[in-house]
Amino acid sequence: MSDTAVKPPHYLDELNEIQRQAAMAIKGPVLVVAGPGSGKTRVLTYRIAHIIEQGAAPWEVLALTFTNKAAREMKERIEKVVGKRAGNIWAGTFHSLFARILRVEAPHIGYPSNFTIYDSDDTKSLIGQIIREMNLDKTVYQANAIKNRISSAKSSLITPKLYERNESLLAEDKGAKMPLVSKIYAKYVSRCKKAGAMDFDDLLFRLFELFQNHPEVVKKYRQKFKYVLVDEFQDTNTLQYAIVKKLVMYPNSPRNICVVGDDAQSIYAFRGATIQNILDYEKDFADFGIQTFKLEQNYRSTENIVAAANAVISHNRRQIQKKIWSDKGEGEKIRIIHEMDDTQEGKRVADTILELKSRHHLKNEDIAILYRTNAQSRIFEEYLRRFNLAYRVYGGLSFYQRKEVKDLIAYLRLVVNPNDEEAFRRVINYPKRGIGATSVGKVIALAGQQGIPLFEALKHVAFPNRTRHAADGFIDIIEQARAKMDKADAYELADTIAKRSGLLDFLRKDTSIEGMGRLENFQALLDGIKSFVEEDTVIDTETLPDKSLATYLQNIALLTDFDSNEAKNDTDVITLMSVHAAKGLEFQAVFVVGLEEKLFPSWMSMDTMEGMDEERRLFYVAITRAERFLTLSYANTRYRYGKMTMNEPSRFLSEVPAESIESTSHSRRSAGHEYDRVERQRAKVSGITPRQRSRGTARFAAPKVDPSTFKPSPIDMIEVGVRVMHLKFGEGRVTKLDGGSDNRIASIHFSDLAQPDKRIMLRFAKLQVLE
DNA sequence: ACCCTGGAAGTTTTT
């Protein structure tokens, strides 16, 4: 290259050669195959920055991600390069960006622009309602199962009409003794439409329909979005890819599209995702000069971890060839923890966390516990609390799914969209106002007869006087708020409703601990609405981000647990989450727990090859979250629905190469800590398991320390002469200290023991100083 | 119309 060549802009200097090529190839179709920790996000962000630096307007860039968090991070990083303009990039989740488009275009397909978004609970409840109305046996027609079937039909572009004609789907339903699923599907769709509501899948499906049937609309967006990027492409479903194609595949299109993905990390097949999309993509764009880049250097993990990951994934057959490597040095070996039961697994993990923290100066935020099912978090929470380790559980119930929060939101939804059936049913008699099941039945009957919305029917049903009065009161609350909708902002409306509906008073009356918690959440919701109103968001020139209630509701409908503002308060905490939720994250130390057959891999997936492969990819995702320390754990028995179950160790454990595994004190053969061996021995003798004893049911040889109040003191509090408490040895006095600062050893006299003098390494021991 | 209670059923993974 001559010396007159332009030096690449500075932000590109932060990329390696192949990353830079991928970032700079902004014209034409691009496929980036990105292994874990290979700087995928970095490439995407600098690529977008580059696109803008090369002259494109921010709003001409469409970047589709799977989580709000990923989108937010991306925007923040782009902002560092191109400044405030980054705010105008269309970066967000499929669902949120499509909702934004639909907000404008919905009238084209017979929806109001203030349509409601039904979340999973709404969907499930409506399906349940339909099943009840059809007088079907709900133990046969399970709402959840049907919801999944409808969801996957939509994700494969199958309308109710197509469903009815699809022999194989019908046969499957018959086989499952549910021949009427197609009928339920049809009813469900028409009820959603009548309610002016879209479920999560509709946000994609309806947009596709819109693009399909309204050429002038799709044309508008084709012209607008000159650059399209898709993150986590392996997790897109048929429908999502179909929409993306609608946007970039048309005559004379520049086809400036870049998809980034890793087939080995595809973990959402259950939701219709298919790596077939990657293969199709290569085929679809083959004639248009597709460029493929493989990012194979892992900057995240040590060589041991990468080697383990490679070995594990090699058990899967179909995959895009690549060799992930790291130059971070061999690093620590992988530890395996084997315990007798789930309780001990919990304790041992907490134990190991303490040890890691003191030995390697890790902070809580460097540590994560990952499990296959959310239900597993409990035991770990219990022990982390006992050991005084701060943590946060992600997943499970998000803030916006809590009852007290949903109740107020239902009122607000009804104000914005009086046809919203689910919101109506939720609050028509909550708090109790004397409109019971019989009355609601009348409303539903009338609405059905006359084909009018429930809220409309409520006005016209002939009720007894007392009920009529109650109904009028309810109608009044909603309609007064609606009348003020144009003038008042979201907070004013919400505040009024909170008071007038009686929700606030109702919550205030409950003075139990849980009740106060609920009130707190309720207030937090109001505060949240207030800050939504007051917050200065970057003004988007196209889709006016107003402070209206409708906008607020749309925003929160697509938030997950990850996005709640609670998370910001507690910073230095250990992360507990499902493996699915951990995708895209990284931690210094990772614990993958519950590695047993039927749990991880899940029993639901074990009967098919595809299912097993997906579980293995899930395991691959789990172990590649770790930067330096990886611990895998399993237990022989585990409580499920209150009864004990026995499990074999997960097959995945045996797929981890032996040379990556620490073999000294924690090998698979080793039964565990000294403490636990003692416990088990005692159990054998007394017939009492450690589990029972730790619950305080036994009086035998139990330590005199109550583990639930035991709080280990910091090491530097321990001095000669100090009285201390030890979990297993009881009370003692420090007689001597020696060893260097990193390696101090205390001699302690425990008067209750047969052999009272112990020497204890302080960095491992947990001692509580007694005042 | 509302409250209480006993029995049954349920847990993959998520936007």
Added chain:
DNA sequence: CTTCCAGGGT
């Protein structure tokens, strides 16, 4: 072990 719901009593 929880959560949900139906059915009976008030």
